[in-house]
Amino acid sequence: TQLLEQSPQFLSIQEGENLTVYCNSSSVFSSLQWYRQEPGEGPVLLVTVVTGGEVKKLKRLTFQFGDARKDSSLHITAAQPGDTGLYLCAGGGGGSSNTGKLIFGQGTTLQVKP
Amino acid sequence: NAGVMQNPRHLVRRRGQEARLRCSPMKGHSHVYWYRQLPEEGLKFMVYLQKENIIDESGMPKERFSAEFPKEGPSILRIQQVVRGDSAAYFCASSPRAQKNTEVGAFFGQGTRLTVV
Numbered sequence: 001t002q003l004l005e006q007s008p009q010f011l012s013i014q015e016g017e018n019l020t021v022y023c024n025s026s027s028v029f030s031s032l033q034w035y036r037q038e039p040g041e042g043p044v045l046l047v048t049v050v051t052g053g054e055v056k057k058l059k060r061l062t063f064q065f066g067d068a069r070k071d072s073s074l075h076i077t078a079a080q081p082g083d084t085g086l087y088l089c090a091g092g093g094g095g096s097s098n099t100g101k102l103i104f105g106q107g108t109t110l111q112v113k114p
Numbered sequence: 115n116a117g118v119m120q121n122p123r124h125l126v127r128r129r130g131q132e133a134r135l136r137c138s139p140m141k142g143h144s145h146v147y148w149y150r151q152l153p154e155e156g157l158k159f160m161v162y163l164q165k166e167n168i169i170d171e172s173g174m175p176k177e178r179f180s181a182e183f184p185k186e187g188p189s190i191l192r193i194q195q196v197v198r199g200d201s202a203a204y205f206c207a208s209s210p211r212a213q214k215n216t217e218v219g220a221f222f223g224q225g226t227r228l229t230v231v
Contacts, residue, residue, distance in 0.1 A: 006156075033219045042118075042205050042222035043157070050217070088156050090220075099170050100145060100212035102220060104156035 002027040004091055006105035014113050016078050021108045023089035024071045031092040032065050032072040033102070036085045043088055079112045086110075118208050119188075120223035127196050127230050135191040135226045139208030146189040147220065148181060151203045160204075162212075163189060169212075196230045203227045 004025045013019055023032065031050045035043035047056050049065035049072065056063045060083075062075040072089055086109050090102040119138040127133050139146050144165050149157035162170040163183035174181070178196075183189040193200055204227075207220040 004156075031217065035219075040224075040227075042224045045219035045221065048217070048219045086154075090157075092217075099162055100209055100220075101147065101159050101162055101170060102149075102157075102207075103159070104149075106156045107154070109154065 002029075002091065002093070002103045004089055004103055004105035006087075006089055006108050008108060009106065010109050010111075012111040012113065013079055015080055017112075019076050019079055019110070021074045021087055021089075021110075022071070023073065023105050025091060026070065027091070028069050029091035029093065029103075030069070032069070033090045033092065034063055034072070034074055035088040035090065037088060037107075038085050076110075079110075081112045081114050084110055084112050118206055118221055118223035120204075120206050120226050122226060123224060125226055125228050127228065129197055129230055130195050133193040133196050133200070133228055133230075135193075135204050135206075135228070136188040137191070137206030137208075137223060138188040139206075140221060143208035143210050145209040145212055146183050147207045147209070148189070148191050149205045149207065149222075151205060151225075153202075157205060160191070193228075196228070198230045201228055201230045 033048045034046045037043045047063045052067045052069045054065045060077045086107045088107045089105045146163045148160040151157045159173040161181045178194045180192045203225045205225045206223045
């Protein structure tokens with residue numbers, strides 16, 4: 001069974017601080033995605049990484065896929081109150097039987113205080 | 115181009131009643147995925163359907179839950195004889211093909227929040 005463990009589960013920081021969220025697994029994934037979810041809404045895709053060692057930047061957000069494609073991290077620089085939300089990582093299966101099913105981590109709830 | 119549409123947004127049912135959740139995929143998408151989310155948790159895969167076919171239902175509870183995606187009309191997730199433990203947010207995602215879901219990411223609807231009283 002493929003599992004994704006996210007850490008930390010909860011994070012409360014002050015505006016301007018930096019933070020990193022981790023997503024780890026013992027399984028290899030063909031891709032790793034990060035989503036952000038606001039209360040009462042569906043998850044919104046932030047980024048997809050598919051190559052081991054890949055780094056993608058989205059403004060103040062930096063995403064990295066581990067070399068072995070088993071883990072990923074999300075780093076936010078100078079966090080702002082607008083970054084508050086639930087951050088979810090999700091792994092996509094690989095191989096010839098890729099059905100597109102996603103395995104989600106349990107999420108990291110981020111609160112950024114002004 | 116409208117996104118994934120789910121309705122209703124909120125649904126309240128008494129224990130023992132039936133709940134029907136609808137999902138209209140994005141235009142041109144023929145693959146639909148249903149996920150369930152409990153409060154403060156990630157999403158759990160339930161079922162993957164193509165038009166008129168169930169491809170993977172490994173995440174569906176064995177009893178009371180069923181899903182369909184007819185040739186015409188939306189995909190339906192049906193929960194019979196609901197119990198309090200069924201209270202959750204149910205999300206639908208669609209894709210033009212299965213592999214696309216993992217290549218570029220999934221696009222989710224806004225979800226249906228089911229409350230069983």
